[in-house]
Amino acid sequence: MNAILDLTYRNRKAMLKIIEPLSVAQLNHIPEAFNNNIIWNLAHVISVQQGLVYGLSNLNFKIEKDFVKAYTKGTKPMGDVSEKDVSIIKEQLLYTIEQTELDISADRFQTYNEYPVMLGNTLTNVTDALQFNNYHEGLHLGVIMSLKKFV
Incomplete structure (x- = not known):
């Protein structure tokens, strides 16, 4: 795995470890002064990665488009996530990065639509x-670490 994806993978493994002891109710809880919850944050990172990497490369997402839409930038939790959906989100955290690595190895990322980001720079390629x-x-x-203190 290349160094960039290795960092992503480690970050997501850390997320899984942090949430391991939490119940579905705790993952769904939105503490006062927050506008989202832990499970939304997990799903959101999956969604954004798919959009930034696959969407802007004109490739099909590796997860359902409705999932990406539900958790993309500007969304918020629309209700509690079931235990089954929590399991799916946990699986997708690692699967999507493993699949990205395979697609990089297969040289699938040939084009990229430039995208300006909040830091003032523009993404010009998949790297x-x-x-x-x-x-x-x-x-x-x-954010997940902060939310965990309140659940």
Whole structure:
């Protein structure tokens, strides 16, 4: 696994370890002063990675498009997530990165639609997208750690 994806993988494994002792109710809980919950943050990092890496490369997502839409930038939890859906989200955390590695090895990322990000720079290729994704997921790891203190 290349260094960028290795960091993503480690970050997501850390997320899984942090949430391991939590119940479905705790994962769904939205503490006062917050506008989302732990499970939304997990699903959101999956969704954003798919959009930044696959969507902007004109490739099909590795997960359902409805999932990506439900957890993309600007969304918020629309209700509690079931135990079954929590299991799926946990599986997708690692699966999507493993699949990305396979697709990079297969040289599937031939085009990229430039995309300006909140830091003021523009993503111009899949490597930029993967690097920015690690920054984004690091932010959400911090949010997850904060949310855990309130559940």
